[in-house]
Amino acid sequence: MKPTVNAKDVAKLAGVSQSSVSRVFFDGAKVTEKTRQKVLAAAQELGYRPNEYARSLITNSTRIIGLVMKGIHNPFYPQVLKQFTTSFKKYGYSILFVHTNNDEIQNEDIETLLNYNVAGVIITDATMSMNVAEAFKANHIPLVFFNRKLTTSDFYSVCCNNLNASRKIAEFLTARGEGPMVYISGNEDTSTSREREQGFAEVLEQRGIPYQKYTSDFTYDGGYETARRMLSEGDAPAAVFAANDIMALGVIDALRKSGVKIPEQVKVVGFDNIDMASWPAYQLTTWEQPIDEMVDETVNYLLSEIDEYTGQAQAVEVEGSFVERSTT
Amino acid sequence: MKPTVNAKDVAKLAGVSQSSVSRVFFDGAKVTEKTRQKVLAAAQELGYRPNEYARSLITNSTRIIGLVMKGIHNPFYPQVLKQFTTSFKKYGYSILFVHTNNDEIQNEDIETLLNYNVAGVIITDATMSMNVAEAFKANHIPLVFFNRKLTTSDFYSVCCNNLNASRKIAEFLTARGEGPMVYISGNEDTSTSREREQGFAEVLEQRGIPYQKYTSDFTYDGGYETARRMLSEGDAPAAVFAANDIMALGVIDALRKSGVKIPEQVKVVGFDNIDMASWPAYQLTTWEQPIDEMVDETVNYLLSEIDEYTGQAQAVEVEGSFVERSTT
Known part of the structure; x- marks a missing residue:
């Protein structure tokens, strides 16, 4: 077990309530300058680091995107993983990487994504049954099928035309x-x-x-x-x-x-x-395949749904271009 | 914002204290059978899902392993990522994937790993300054340099001989x-x-x-x-x-x-x-390179340090074998 300092310790040393400590670190809610200074001084003295878990429970939101991938041996997908990670990092989001050996994403992986209350999910080359996808919808977790086009119009998908x-x-x-x-x-x-x-x-x-x-x-x-x-x-x-x-x-x-x-x-x-x-x-x-464009479409949709959930669905297709080399 | 039910709501409906709810879901601590039943009934009625964040704050531990990688274009590393993800999944751990474009891991990535209070960190082909590595040690977060051998004996490393x-x-x-x-x-x-x-x-x-x-x-x-x-x-x-x-x-x-x-x-x-x-x-x-063996050494060390932190360091080297084909 790690040595730890929590908001309670900080509140005690600062002589303020625990909710004042929360407000200083997370809320943007009003707190007097005097209280703020007391809290910051106590936090510094104790080495308090408000982590994502505390932030998550207080704001009821997380900054994790679940990315589900199967075919890591096809270099297309590591490239996709890299570009999603780089792109989301700019907005303060991290990637929880979920690898599945099966075509269909497994229950334990679904549990993981729900347990981490991910802000959004990207399914690349795995498949997901529609009733599982509905579970994400019920939790208002936006979902994108990437490099796939759905036959239903219930979910957002991004692929090449x-x-x-x-x-x-x-x-x-x-x-x-x-x-x-x-x-x-x-x-x-x-x-x-x-x-x-x-x-x-x-x-x-x-x-x-x-x-x-x-x-x-x-x-x-x-x-x-x-x-x-x-x-x-x-x-x-x-x-x-x-x-x-x-x-x-x-x-x-x-x-x-x-x-x-x-x-x-x-x-x-x-x-x-x-x-x-x-x-x-x-x-x-x-x-x-225009990966940049496909990644941008996905990131923009997810960020917009995280900001304000609408559950809107669309099958986005981007064009790409023919590349002629020596095998034809 | 997502609709949500928290432990407080469950406690209220069950007519018990919030800490009783925590004990039922996380602690393994004693709670009477009567209380347990009341809590479970209320949780079911409300659709309460105790998530990783609540668990993490209560147990002061997480089940996330931070994996830092740079060279995604070298197929060796996607393979390593896949094997770590598969191996850790068996033990209930998930992979937070951190991609860095720089040789040296950047401050924002370090912040991410610390903010998520990761249970352990694997650095593959990126470098990390020793004073940054010390920050993990100070937080009792075990660290492995993978496919690298360190000149200092302060950290655990796993590579081929x-x-x-x-x-x-x-x-x-x-x-x-x-x-x-x-x-x-x-x-x-x-x-x-x-x-x-x-x-x-x-x-x-x-x-x-x-x-x-x-x-x-x-x-x-x-x-x-x-x-x-x-x-x-x-x-x-x-x-x-x-x-x-x-x-x-x-x-x-x-x-x-x-x-x-x-x-x-x-x-x-x-x-x-x-x-x-x-x-x-x-x-x-x-x-x-015997990836299986290298991954096993890393996983076993991290799980053991997560279980009981010792901060012990060692430079583990595995042998591998020569493969003769047609270019010689």
Whole structure:
């Protein structure tokens, strides 16, 4: 147990009430200058440090944002974590990091977020059942689904305009008169994977170009194994569109290992524009997700809801941009 | 502001004192069964959820571990973050994630950790001045420097035995009768970079093999640029030992871009064994840092110090193992 000094000790030494001590440190409520000076002198003498817990109980608010993340091996997400931490720090908020191994966020993690009475929650690549999300709503804790688009209109979500982006990728690939193509999905219960397929499929259908779909899981190993499966099944597509960059890198490595020339024999396109996409070993053509803009939208919404809770919901989509490199 | 129910409301409805409510939820202290039932019934009726803040103020302890990290772009660290989060969750502890852009952890971050009265602190790749570290000691907050070895014996640190590891790397490279070599350092104020050079240099000197040192920064771009500088200065070493894997990948890409054959003309060795080291595009020979063991040492120490603070310090070193792949 740590040696400690609390507001009671300060009040006793200063000869004032405990609520006067609270008012000096937290409230902004009126307190006479004389009382203030007595309290500050006593606090200094005792080394009193009013902490977040006392502040939280008195103001009934916290400065913790819960951030839930699963796919730490996809460099997109550590980058997202960094940018949220940096951005919230400017406003005095800290990040409680919740990692989940499951697709769906677990009960113990929900308990943690509620126990800490977090000011807001960001769900990145995990899923959350709607009745759990309702528990946050009941507690007036604002929630953002990040890099996800919801089918319900009950919660705020921020993601890239995946439909538009994948349409443009398909237009780029078909403009050169290519043959049959392959789409490699991520986890199929994600809006990102579904919408990237949908936009891609729409354009290909319009132009009468067939495509084959392979189901994968948004990981490097998943992309690698899927490309090997594709080759072993005799599929020789003109182009492969992988639902994220890290899978696309696995696809490139698997194709090269089998002696397939990129882009001469097969073109490869990813999605995200992670740092590695620009490495000389890959030079991957991809779609850049505008992380800055996505983070700003999320932070602004959460701060506004923390300031005055409305529970308003919206599906925000930002555009991003096509990045052409050497794999196409 | 959130609608809220506090212990006072529960006490009022139950017709008991506030401290009875506290005892029911937190203390383990004695309370009559009759009182307990009254409190639980009132709590249920009001939907009272005793949160971490109330618990913290009453027990004077928290279940938050502050984790300070800088280099989120090096995949080694997201992996470390994931393993700490998973490991601490088993014991009911959560991770407050503190990201710093500076080498030295900033005052505002120290304030955050102290304000949250964290149960323990882990400093990964950031540095902390000793007088700041003393502030944690004064508050009986245990501190671990992770992947760092301290020159003082005042604080606990956990890292790989970098001296032994780099000696073995040098022995492996010199056993094949190679010519002059290159060491690419990370940030030079880190024990990891210094000790990896020291062990490497010792063995090379014993065997009369010269080496050239280039200073870099533990990043992919740093490795890439350093290799280009090396080539432009006419250095054609038999082998390059980069102080971490992500720099080694940059070295490989730069050498290949200039048409240098690996390992035929230049051998490359890294350090960490991140996932990417085993990717077919790289197949990097490296030293595996035993993250599991390093995390266990850290978690066990912190839990023991949280249970009963001793302030004991030790520099723990774990061994790890050499991983031979295709770049040597």
